[in-house]
Every structure is written in structure tokens, then in C-alpha cells.
Amino acid sequence: MKEVAIIGIGMTKWGELWEKSIRDLTTEAALKCLDDAGVDKVDTITVGAMSGGLFNGQEHLASIAADYLGQRFVPATRVESACASGGLAVKTAYMEVASGLAQYALAIGVEKMTDVDGGEATFALATAADQDYEAFHGITFPGLYAMMAYAHMEKYGTTLEQLAQPAVKNHTNGSMNPNAQFPFKVTLEQVMNSTKVADPLRLLHCSPITDGAAAVLLAPVEVAKKMNKPYAVIIGIGHATDSIALCQRKDLCKLDAVEQAAQRALKMAGKTIKDIDFAEVHDCFTIAEIMVMEALGVVEPGQGGPACMDGLTALDGKFPINPSGGLKSKGHPVGATGVAQIYETVSQLRGEAGDRQVKNAGIGMTQNMGGSGASSITHILEARS
Amino acid sequence: MNMHVPRHWREIPKRYRMEAGKCKKCGSIQFPARLICPDCSAREFETIRLSGKGKLTTYTVIRVAPSGFGDLTPYAVAIVKLDEGIQVMGQVCDCDPETLKIGDPVATQFRRMNEEGKTGMLIYGFKFVPDLGL
Numbered sequence: 001m002k003e004v005a006i007i008g009i010g011m012t013k014w015g016e017l018w019e020k021s022i023r024d025l026t027t028e029a030a031l032k033c034l035d036d037a038g039v040d041k042v043d044t045i046t047v048g049a050m051s052g053g054l055f056n057g058q059e060h061l062a063s064i065a066a067d068y069l070g071q072r073f074v075p076a077t078r079v080e081s082a083c084a085s086g087g088l089a090v091k092t093a094y095m096e097v098a099s100g101l102a103q104y105a106l107a108i109g110v111e112k113m114t115d116v117d118g119g120e121a122t123f124a125l126a127t128a129a130d131q132d133y134e135a136f137h138g139i140t141f142p143g144l145y146a147m148m149a150y151a152h153m154e155k156y157g158t159t160l161e162q163l164a165q166p167a168v169k170n171h172t173n174g175s176m177n178p179n180a181q182f183p184f185k186v187t188l189e190q191v192m193n194s195t196k197v198a199d200p201l202r203l204l205h206c207s208p209i210t211d212g213a214a215a216v217l218l219a220p221v222e223v224a225k226k227m228n229k230p231y232a233v234i235i236g237i238g239h240a241t242d243s244i245a246l247c248q249r250k251d252l253c254k255l256d257a258v259e260q261a262a263q264r265a266l267k268m269a270g271k272t273i274k275d276i277d278f279a280e281v282h283d284c285f286t287i288a289e290i291m292v293m294e295a296l297g298v299v300e301p302g303q304g305g306p307a308c309m310d311g312l313t314a315l316d317g318k319f320p321i322n323p324s325g326g327l328k329s330k331g332h333p334v335g336a337t338g339v340a341q342i343y344e345t346v347s348q349l350r351g352e353a354g355d356r357q358v359k360n361a362g363i364g365m366t367q368n369m370g371g372s373g374a375s376s377i378t379h380i381l382e383a384r385s
Numbered sequence: 386m387n388m389h390v391p392r393h394w395r396e397i398p399k400r401y402r403m404e405a406g407k408c409k410k411c412g413s414i415q416f417p418a419r420l421i422c423p424d425c426s427a428r429e430f431e432t433i434r435l436s437g438k439g440k441l442t443t444y445t446v447i448r449v450a451p452s453g454f455g456d457l458t459p460y461a462v463a464i465v466k467l468d469e470g471i472q473v474m475g476q477v478c479d480c481d482p483e484t485l486k487i488g489d490p491v492a493t494q495f496r497r498m499n500e501e502g503k504t505g506m507l508i509y510g511f512k513f514v515p516d517l518g519l
Contacts, residue, residue: 119452126451132396133417136498136510137475138447138454139462146445147464154443154487199446199482247464247472252443 001098005224006216006232006381008037009343014212014331015181022049022056022112027068029213029336030108034069037217038227043102045069045076048089048109049335054124056115065108082128083284085109086214086338087368087377093218094234103219109339110213121209125334128371130245142206144246144372145285146198151252152287153200155302160200162305164191166286167204167328169314174325176355181210181331205286210331214340221384229385230350235363236269236380238262246372253302257376258295258367265378271363273297276380278320278348278358280341282369283327289313292367293321315356323348323356338368342379349383387502400510401495403437405471406430414471437493438516439467446482453499461485465513479514490516 010032012025020028026047034040047065052058062076081088086109093105113121126135129144152158168188174180186204194204224231240260243249249256266272273296281296283289290304298319299307307313313321324330324344327337345364347353353361366379398404399417406418410427416435421428444463447454454460461482466472477491491513498508 119450119455122449122451123453132399134474135451136400137462138450138457138460138499139445139474140447140449140451142449143445143447143462147443147462150445150487151443196446196448198448201445245474247442247474252464 002100003221004094004097004218004234005221005384006234006342006346007219007224007227008033008039008217009215009346010034010036011179011214011340011343012212013179014210014333016114017211018114020211022052022058022061022110023064023068025112025211025213026061026065026108026110029110029215030065030069030106033106033215033217039104039217041071042074042104042106042217044093044096045071045074045106045108046089046092047076047078048080048085048087048107048338049078049111050080050082050085051124051127054116054127055111055113055121061110081375081377082370083282083332083334084338084368084370084375084377085335086340087366087379088338090216090339090342090379091237091239091377094237097218097220103223105218106215107218107339108213108215109336111333111335112211113209113333114211118209133245140198141372142198142201142285145287146201147246148252148291148372149200149287152291155253156305158290158305160192161188162290162308163200163205163286164188165308166283166289167191169308170283170322170326170328173315173323173356174329177325177330180325180329181208182329183325201285201287207284207327207332210333212331212333212336214336214343216339216342216346224384231384232346232349232381233384234379235382236265236271236378238264238266238268238378239376240264241375242373244371244374253291255291255295255369255373255376257373258292258369261376261378262296262367265365265380269380271380275363276365277361277363278323279365279367280324280344281321281326281367282337283322284332284369286328288369289321289326292369296365296367315358320358323353323358338366338377341366341368342381345381349381390506393508403435403493403511404432405435407433414469416471416473436468437511439465439491441477441485441487441489441491442466442472443487444477444485453501463491463513465491475511475513477513492516
């Protein structure tokens with residue numbers, strides 16, 4: 001297999017973008033990415049999107065992407081793994097380049113979620129759960145993670161303060177991200193007193209509904225070397241699945257797919273978690289960030305909550321998590337999230353992250369999760385120049 | 386979203402009677418029944434009915450509902466470990482959701498879940514209620 005580099009990145013501003021359609025967002029992010037790379041034409045396009053059908057009444061998003069990028073006739077594929085669709089798009093583009101099928105592979109992640117009202121959006125998101133045996137009972141995604149939160153509190157003594165802390169930290173980081181949907185700080189008290197959504201989770205424990213897109217361009221390392229500027233190399237990829245229904249997991253406090261995907265990525269890279277300098281993880285809810293920290297091996301099981309309070313994962317901590325602001329502050333246009341995690345990681349590795357730059361960022365990890373942990377994709381990126 | 390009647394009708398054995406599959410080789414119980422056992426890969430099962438009795442493994446109180454459930458808020462949804470040792474999801478009703486605790490005993494009852502579409506098709510299934518041991 002060929003070594004694969006990321007030679008271009010682009011993303012739109014994220015938020016409630018009433019004036020922009022899904023095709024506008026797709027095209028804007030992709031053009032920024034191609035401009036960043038200085039590449040006009042690509043060999044293949046992969047679009048990660050969860051549900052153009054339910055959010056916009058529009059499927060066949062890969063052909064729209066090729067068409068509106070002025071690249072008709074290019075092979076284009078849309079991939080879906082719920083909220084991990086973006087990570088899957090990057091993995092798919094990686095396979096195209098690594099196998100030698102394509103030289104320039106463009107991966108785009110997009111979701112336009114505000115074309116429907118909140119109830120319809122909640123329904124659309126809930127299709128990532130088991131329709132017949134979970135959504136049938138009126139469960140929501142906040143509800144599924146809320147059940148994990150109560151189980152984690154019962155088993156490990158995780159407190160409501162600990163549960164709120166990742167939101168405070170991620171909003172602090174996001175306040176320095178000009179592309180973030182909510183680029184402002186929040187206090188522990190604001191999080192703990194916000195409106196209840198699904199007990200014990202409140203509004204400020206939850207990632208928002210967002211419109212946005214991100215894109216990255218992949219090419220063989222030999223191509224990147226000729227560009228005379230910093231780039232990132234994908235040195236590890238891991239991908240795993242788990243039961244679609246949360247209730248069928250033996251331990252509700254453990255994200256097995258996240259652990260397995262991370263272990264596979266680390267093995268491929270020949271690294272351990274101690275070699276990783278920072279990570280962008282899937283904090284769709286604050287409890288998810290706590291449980292992901294444990295599944296990645298950043299801390300022991302049950303220690304995620306206390307570690308958040310100790311500042312382990314802060315921007316100046318020993319293991320910075322979500323320097324971008326994470327899903328919580330940056331926003332969570334579901335299909336775009338996995339690609340935007342790569343965008344942020346490459347920005348950090350190139351030393352272009354401005355005020356939120358992680359010091360000595362040499363190796364970064366991404367973790368993108370689908371459903372209640374029924375799929376997870378991890379990429380490990382290394383800085384090169 | 387409006388589904389045709391068979392989308393619901395074919396689920397009746399599970400929703401009304403809690404029918405599950407018991408693996409003839411390793412004895413593991415699967416709800417819903419499967420074609421292949423995830424524990425031992427055997428493909429022969431006998432159909433059993435679950436007791437519907439168990440204890441709360443975890444729960445939540447839904448305050449922001451998906452479309453179709455808005456009238457019920459706030460309502461509790463739990464993962465229940467049944468006496469048979471497997472876990473299933475269901476609403477917990479006939480109680481103050483604020484007073485629920487992990488470990489609480491519950492039993493199932495046949496209930497109306499919601500109504501769907503312009504025709505108002507009624508959807509039935511099981512819900513949990515506090516098990517008072519009566």
C-alpha cells in the first residue's frame with residue numbers, strides 16, 4: 001500500500017446557515033480544500049453524509065458534489081455510518097489512494113440540518129439507533145447517552161460537576177475557533193443549570209444541530225513532498241462496530257467499538273496512546289468525551305470524570321482533547337464532523353491553529369463515532385514537511 | 386414518518402408477546418430473535434416468551450421528544466435486565482419518573498404506544514410499570 005498524505009483542507013463557517021443549501025456547503029468546503037492544496041481536478045470524490053433524505057429530501061449527494069465542483073464524470077461515492085459518515089469518507093478516500101486507484105482523492109463531509117424543525121431533526125438523528133427496538137420506545141440520542149451517564153455515575157461515582165466539565169473546556173477552546181457555531185465560553189454553573197433535555201443531560205451537555213461542511217484532499221506522500229509546505233501523513237486507521245442497540249452491550253459504561261478502532265489504528269501506526277500529542281474526539285454529549293477518554297486508554301476506566309476536573313485534557317494539559325472546541329462548541333453537522341476532525345488535526349500539525357494551537361503537536365488522533373457507539377473510526381496523523 | 390401497516394404488523398410477536406429466540410446449542414436468549422447466534426454462531430433457535438419482569442439497569446427522563454412522542458413528555462425510558470438475564474429497552478410508566486432509581490423492580494404491561502399519520506393508526510407494544518409484587 002502507498003503512504004497517504006493530506007495535502008489540502010477546507011471548511012465552511014458552521015452554524016444555522018439559513019441562506020445556504022446542502023449543495024452550497026458541499027461546494028464551498030471542497031473549493032476551499034482544493035485551493036489550499038493548489039489542485040484543480042481530482043480522480044475521485046467521497047461524500048460522507050448521514051441523511052440528506054430526512055434532513056433535505058435530497059439523496060445522491062455524491063453526484064451533486066461532482067457536478068457543482070465542475071468535475072462531472074469523476075467517480076463519486078456517498079458513504080454513511082450515521083455520525084461517523086465523515087470519518088468513513090476519509091477512510092474510503094485513503095483506500096483509493098493507498099491502493100493506487102486514485103492519485104487525488106477528495107473527501108467531503110456535509111450535513112444541512114436546519115431545513116426541518118427540531119422534532120423532525122431529532123427523529124432523523126434517532127434513525128442511527130435501532131428503529132424497531134429503541135426509537136420505537138421514544139428514545140432520543142440525548143436519551144441514549146443519558147442512560148450511559150446514569151450507568152457511569154452509578155458504577156464509578158462520576159459526579160454532575162465532572163459531567164459538565166468537558167462542555168466548559170470545549171467552549172473555552174471553541175471561543176478561539178472562528179469557524180465554531182458557538183465561539184464563546186460557558187461556566188460550570190451555566191452548564192449545570194441549563195434546560196433539561198434527557199436526565200441527567202441538559203442543553204449545554206449536548207452538541208447542537210448545525211449546518212456545515214468540511215473537506216480534505218488525499219494524495220500519495222510522493223506528491224506531498226513536492227509541494228514544499230507542511231503536510232500530514234495518515235499513519236494509522238482503525239474502524240470497528242458494535243451492537244446497534246445500546247441495551248445489548250454487556251457493559252453500558254464501556255465503548256468497545258471505540259477501544260477496538262483505536263487499538264487497530266495504534267497497531268497500524270506502531271504507536272501507543274502515550275505517543276499521541278492530542279486528540280479530536282466525538283463529544284456529541286459530555287459523557288461521550290469522558291467514556292471515549294477511557295476507551296482510548298488516555299485514562300483508566302472510571303477515571304474520565306476526575307481527569308477532566310484535573311485539567312488533563314485542557315489545551316495546556318498533558319493530553320489536550322478537542323482543541324477545535326469539539327462537537328459541543330464548534331457544532332455537529334453529523335456527516336461533516338469526522339472530516340472536520342481531520343481538518344483541525346492537520347491545522348494543528350501544520351502549526352496553523354492560531355490561539356488554540358497545541359504546543360509541540362507532532363502526532364494527532366481523531367475518533368469519530370456513529371450512533372450510541374455502534375461504529376467508531378480512528379485516524380492517526382503525523383506532521384511532516 | 387408514515388409507514389405501511391406491515392412495518393408494524395410483522396413486529397407483533399415481539400411487541401405484544403415479547404417472543405424471543407433461545408439458541409438450541411448454547412442456550413443464549415436473543416431479543417429480538419436472530420437467524421444466527423452472536424455467541425456461538427449456531428442457527429437453530431426455539432421461540433420462548435420473556436417474563437417481562439426485571440430491574441432497571443439504567444434510565445433517563447425524556448424532556449425533548451422526537452416527533453410522535455411530544456404529548457408524553459416528561460416520560461421515562463429504561464434499559465431493564467430481565468429475570469432471564471438479557472436486557473431490553475422500554476418506557477417506564479404509571480410512576481413519577483423523577484423518583485426512579487437504578488435497581489428498581491419493574492414488570493411489563495401491554496399498552497398503546499402512539500398513533501401514526503393522518504389515519505391515526507394505533508400502535509401497541511409493551512411498557513414497564515413499577516413491580517409492586519401483586
